[in-house]
Amino acid sequence: GNSVTQxxxxxxxxxxxFLTINCTYTATGYPSLFWYVQYPGEGLQLLLKATxxxxxxxxxxxxxxxxxxxxxxxxxKGSVQVSDSxxxxxxxxxGGSNYKLTFGKGTLLTVNP
Amino acid sequence: NAGVTQTPKFQVLKTGQSMTLxxxxxxxxxxxxxxxQDPGMGLRLIHYSVGAGITDQGxxxxxxxxxxxxxxxxxxxxxxxxxxxxxxxxxxxxxPETQYFGPGTRLLVL
Numbered sequence: 001g002n003s004v005t006q007x008x009x010x011x012x013x014x015x016x017x018f019l020t021i022n023c024t025y026t027a028t029g030y031p032s033l034f035w036y037v038q039y040p041g042e043g044l045q046l047l048l049k050a051t052x053x054x055x056x057x058x059x060x061x062x063x064x065x066x067x068x069x070x071x072x073x074x075x076x077k078g079s080v081q082v083s084d085s086x087x088x089x090x091x092x093x094x095g096g097s098n099y100k101l102t103f104g105k106g107t108l109l110t111v112n113p
Numbered sequence: 114n115a116g117v118t119q120t121p122k123f124q125v126l127k128t129g130q131s132m133t134l135x136x137x138x139x140x141x142x143x144x145x146x147x148x149x150q151d152p153g154m155g156l157r158l159i160h161y162s163v164g165a166g167i168t169d170q171g172x173x174x175x176x177x178x179x180x181x182x183x184x185x186x187x188x189x190x191x192x193x194x195x196x197x198x199x200x201x202x203x204x205x206x207x208x209p210e211t212q213y214f215g216p217g218t219r220l221l222v223l
Contacts, residue, residue, distance in 0.1 A: 004155075036214075043117075043203055043214035044156070089155060099144045099163070099207050100171075103155040 002028050006090045006104035013080055013111050021075040021107050023064075023090035031092040033057075033066055033073040034101065038087040047075075047088070080111045115139055117206045117215035125221045126194045134189040134218050136204030144207040145187040149173065149200040150217075156203065162187055194222045 007022040025031060032051045036044040048057030053068035062077045073090060090104040120135045138145065146161035148171075158171030162181040176198060178190040191198060199222045204215040 041216075043216045044212075045214070046211050049211075099146070099209075099212075100158065100161065101156075101212065103148075103157075105153055105155040 002026055002031070002092060002094050002102045004090050004092050004102055004104040006088075007107055008105070010108040010110060013109070015082055015111055015113050016079045017111075019075070019077040019080045019084075019109070021088055021090075021109070023073045023075065023104060024071050025073065025090075025092045027068075027071045031094070033064070034091040034093075035062070035064055035073070035075050036089040036091060036103075038089065038106070040086070044089065080109070082111045082113055085109055085111045117204055117213050119202075119204050119215035119218050121218060122216070123219045123221075125223065126191075127223050128195060130194050131190070131192050132194065134191075134202055134204075134220070136187045136189065136215060137185050138187075138204075138206035138213070139185065140206055140208075140213065141184060142206040142208060142213075143184065145181070146171070146205045146207070146212075147177070147179065147187070147189045148203045148205065150203060151200050159189065159202075191220075194220075196222045198222050 003026045034049045035047040037047045038044045048059040050057040050066040056065045064075045087106045089106045091101045094100040117138045143164045147159040148156040150156050157173045160179040162168045168179050202218045205212045
């Protein structure tokens with residue numbers, strides 16, 4: 001079946017540190033891949049996405065590259081800020097439809113000043 | 114344009130009680146869905162709808178009912194609440210490219 005496995009947290013970094021959150025997916029079909037972010041007390045917001053192999057999604061300084069050979073979609077940011085503190089979810093679609101998503105368990109990121 | 118709204122924000126129920134979680138969207142999206150979020154579990158799909166009058170089960174549908182009489186509204190019903198349904202519930206409204214999530218309803222079942 002479809003599944004997403006992401007790095008367990010929590011992750012604690014100092015401001016301006018480099019961030020990587022690992023995400024791998026089951027290679028069923030040709031999914032689109034997503035990163036969502038959830039700030040404290042809020043719902044999920046789409047951070048970035050990629051729809052095919054070798055695509056790079058980017059937004060707000062975050063990047064992730066769709067790697068078909070390693071079935072991975074790792075999230076990276078070169079210099080994190082305190083405002084990046086949130087829970088990050090990796091997700092894939094199912095059955096070729098972006099309507100049905102399978103999420104990873106989420107990774108809590110805390111950035112200290 | 115309010116996006117996706119959910120009410121209530123927080124609710125406490127006793128085991129066996131019933132309640133309806135409300136979800137509304139003003140973006141004219143055909144597709145809507147309900148997820149529950151539990152610690153260490155991510156989000157799991159409960160039910161979804163591809164348009165008014167059409168609903169289907171997701172990954173964890175047991176104990177929940179839905180209906181979709183209008184494009185705007187997609188309520189989630191708990192007929193007899195159980196402690197295992199303590200969770201945070203998110204409604205989402207979707208285009209083919211993106212899902213838009215509501216702010217969530219935190220439910221505690223005692």
